[in-house]
Amino acid sequence: MDEAFSALDPLIRTEMQDELVKLQAKHQRTIVFISHDLDEAMRIGDRIAIMQNGEVVQVGTPDEILNNPANDYVRTFFRGVDISQVFSAKDIAPPDTEWLNS
DSSP states (O other): OBSTTTTSOHHHHHHHHHHHHHHHHHHTOOOOOBOSOHHHHHHHOSSEEEEETTEEEEEEOHHHHHHSOSSHHHHHHTTTOOGGGTOOHHHHSOOOOGGGGO
16 A cells, blocks of 8 residues: 555544554555655554665565664654654653562
8 A cells, every 4th residue: 555544634533544554453464555754654563674875775564673773864854753652651761669578
């Protein structure tokens, strides 16, 4: 699917993204979804491929790519991304549980 939701208003776009994820889970099919919207890709993709000049430069989960960008292009590409789509509070600041045991 190439930019399948790009022309939709934000509310409908989110609904369609949710529906696509549900259909994929229900039917256990692989979907190749092309998007220039990185937030959208991270929201619906299990794995993301980043291309630079027509070449794939990195493939991985959103977490893997954010934590270990392959090069400066990927690092810059992810600048400004809404990391709340990828990380939870415990990923960023694991709780100090030592005090719980004392």
